[in-house]
Amino acid sequence: MKSKDQLEVKINPDWCKGCGNCVSFCPTNVLALDHHGKSTMVNREGCILCGMCEKLCPDFAIWIGGKEDE
Amino acid sequence: MSKKNIKLMQGNEACVEAALMAGMKFFAGYPITPSTELAELSAEKLPRIGGKFIQMEDEIAGIAAAIGGSIAGLKSMTATSGPGFSLKQENIGYAAIAEIPLVIVNVMRGGPSTGLPTSPAQGDVMQAKWGTHGDHAIIALSPQSVMETFDITIKAFNLAEKYRTPVIVLTDEVVGHMREKIEIPEPGDIEIFDRKVPGPGEDYLPYRLEEGDIVPKMAPFGAGYRYHITGLFHDETGFPSNSTDNADIMLKRMISKIEDNREDIVMYDEFMMEDAEYAIISYGSTARTVRNAVKTLREQGMKVGLFRPITIWPSAEKEIKAVGRQVKKIIVAEMNMGQYVQEIERIVKSDAEVFHLGRANGEVLMPIEVVQKAKEVF
Amino acid sequence: MTSEIVQKYFRIENLPHIWCPGCSNGVVTRALTMAIDELGLDQDNVVVVSGIGCSSRAPGYLDFNTLHTTHGRGLAFATGIKLANPKLDVILIAGDGDVSAIGGNHLIHAARRNIDITTIVFNNNIYGMTGGQYSPTTPTAAKGTTAPHGNIDKPFDIAQLAAAAGATYSSRTTAYHVNQMVKYFKDAISNKGFSMVEVASICPTYYGRKNKSGSGVQMMQALKNDFIDKMAYEKLPEEKKEGKHLMGVFKNITLPEYTAEYQRVIDALQGGENNE
Incomplete structure (x- = not known):
């Protein structure tokens, strides 16, 4: 298991269909849709790594992963 | 030498005996006369050998569960x-x-709809080939006796396994319910074919045809090859493909695996055909009537022979064509209003004149009717 | 590039999937892999079966033994597989139309037999694949392409239907309540018998557009707001019960399981023969 400081929200824009679930249900409002309509992190410091975005992403395009992971 | 195993048996009973000898381990179905003995006997016998029987909630579920059983690796x-x-x-x-x-056994009865339960008919011959939508090849076998029901049921399982395909045993109420003496062969005297499965650790693509094989190998679910099965057109991986090129390749392979192996699949029988100038083509229980009529006609000096397809689909195209070239006229006798006669006409073309003798009122054809028809048209 | 759980249990080469933006099918399918992972099931031993429809495409993305069958018949195929090899963990994924209209007969009979199959219904209240026709779970007065003037049918309650027909486990959750969904999936798979988890899902493309339900996000928000646990519902004042839908566990009992009972028949017969 990785400790919290080794983890971060990761996004695969190729799979993101821009539904907005991650943005709307993020409890700390750290995500937004960019001008292509894809999910993007706008406040990494504010992210509490709760995983809500990952659970509600229908496209497996956003998840909590290791900072060092590919 | 061991004593011969002679038994008096119904056609439906012989079918189950043969299925068990062929390795059937799974039966799923729904009660319908005149096929119920097949379910009843399977229910009685399968659990005794560790096999499984299930009566499903409807006919559709019956075949679906049987396909499921086969996917799990059991002959069904x-x-x-x-x-x-x-x-x-x-x-x-x-x-x-x-x-x-x-293996799908259809004990034919009079139709359409609820029709004539449960009088005999041979009205599902075309349905056996074209009943499901879309292009495909199918194997259908039709027995004329209890002994032949036994033999072709074994053959049906072998063909199903060998060609990875549904095989229809197209019997009828007469053969299904008739009791005759049959000789049950020793298990060692029967050739049994089991589907080819991939070897351990093999790089397996579920629909890849390998050099020297007729069909792709088939792994049972749960054996460590995690793959996908679908009713959509699919490529070698088993996953759906919308490619028209792939669809073409796949469909042609599915059809040619059967059409190109007619030599192995096609069975037929001839009676007094050597010098025949006229032929009667008939199958299933009706062929027994015709055989009797042929004897009568021969006694009266008419050079008539019987050609009896046992494999209905794919048809014995080569042999039927030869019959057409040999004789002047052909009668196709069947318990329907004119079905297999169309296949005979398609094959024979103008080589011989083709007539039909048949009815679908629930009564079997009588030899005298065949004799009369022969005298009328030959 | 995706999460470890998706890499482990999905056929990455087949992704991204065909489902519309905002469709909750991906959420539910991923939650199923979470449950399988937490239960530690052997991937080679899991069979996922489906019929026809949007949700029935899920097995094609999942790295198990997967079977995409004919419309409504998934449970009948699954019954054959489970009876033929009871060691397999058999899961059915179905839509509301697939499992409660064309496949309704198979649902009640699989439940009645209490055969050890877990059925997960992605209930989006509409036929999505064919373009938005009303289904047996479309609410009365809601619209579909075949109910342009409002649906006059009364909807099925699938979780209660399965429970009444004999399922030994039956529950309902929503595509929004992911933690609860994972727990229900685990409980359903662990139950030795027929299990039903109905997941209230969303179809923004057809149901949403026809019924002016707003965006996918708004429909997810509605799942969050409108569904309430059946225990909590009882405690609500009458005026607040309006418009609420129940979720929770409706049935969780133990009864003899079909394939185990069949094995008893085999054992009795084979034991009997040996004694002869």
Whole structure:
């Protein structure tokens, strides 16, 4: 298991269909849709790594992963 | 030398005996006369050998569960009649496109709809080939006796396994319920074919045809090859493909695996055909009537012979064509209003004149009717 | 590039999937892999079966033994597989139309037999694949392409239907309540018998557009707001019960399981023969 400081929200824009679930249900409002309509992190410091975005992403395009992971 | 195993048996009973000898381990079906003995005997015998029987909630579920049993690796059978055969059609197509071995016994009765329960008929001959939607090849075998029901049921399982395909045993109420003496062969004297499965750790693509094989190898679910089966057109990986090129390749392979192996699949019988100038083509129980009529006609000096297809689909095209070239006229005798006669006409073309003798009122054809028809047209 | 759980249990080469933006099918399918992972099931031993429809495409993305069958017949195929090899963990994924209209007969009979199959219904209240026709779970007065003037049918309650027919486990959750969904999936798979988890899902493309339900996000928000646990519902004042839908566990009992009972028949017969 990785400790919290080794983890971060990761996004695969190729799979993101821009539904907005991650943005709307993020409890700390750290995500937004960019001008292509894809999910993007706008406040990494504010992210509490709760995983809500990952659970509600229908496209497996956003998840909590290791900072060092590919 | 051991004593011969002679028994008095019904056609339906012989079918189950043969299925068990062929390795049937799974039966799923739904009650319908005149096929019920097949379910009843399977229910009685299968659990004794560790096999499984299940009576499903309807005909569609019967064939679906049987396909499931086959996917899990067991030789599977379902049985039905008339209306039930209609209900099973969609999943016959599924077994065809997904290439799942399966034996479907259809004890034909009078139709359409509820029709004439449970008088005999041979009205499902065309349905056996074209009942499910879309292009596909199918194997259908039709026995004329209890002994032959036994033999072709073994053959049906072998063909299903060998060609990864649904095989239809197209019997009828007469053969299904008739009791005759049969000789049950020793298990060692019967050739049994089991589907080819991939070897351990093999790089397995579920629908890849390998050099020297007739069909792709088939792994049972749960054996460590995690793969996908679908009724959509699919490529070698088993996953759906919308490619028209792929669809073409796949469909042609599915059809040619059967059409190109007619030599192995096609069975037929001839009676007094050597010097025949006229032929009567007939199959199933009706062929017994015709055989009797042929003897009578011969006694009266007419050079008539019987050609009896045992494999109905794919048809004995080469042999039927030869019959057409040999004789001047052909009568096709069958218990329907004119079905297999169309296939005979297609094959024979102008080589011989083709007539039809048949009815579908629930009565079997009598030898005298065949004799009269022969005298009328030959 | 995706999460470890998706890499482990999905056929990455087949992704991204065909489902519309905002469709909750991906959420539910991923939650199923979470449950399988937490239960530690052997991937080679899991069979996922489906019929026809949007949700029935899920097995094609999942790295198990997967079977995409004919419309409505998934449970009948699954019954054959489970009876033929009871060691397999058999899961059915179905839509509301697939499992409660064309496949309704198979649902009640699989439940009645209490055969050890877990059925997960992605209930989006509409036929999505064919373009938005009303289904047996479309609410009365809601619209579909075949109910342009409002649906006059009364909807099925699938979880209660399965429970009444004999399922030994039956529950309902929503595509929004992911933690609860994972727990229900685990409980359903662990139950030795027929299990039903109905997941209230969303179809923004057809149901949403026809019924002016707003965006996918707004429909997810509605799942969050409108569904309430059946225990909590009882405690609500009458005026607040309006418009609420129940979720929770409706049935969780133990009864003899079909394939185990069949094995008893085999054992009795084979034991009997040996004694002869």
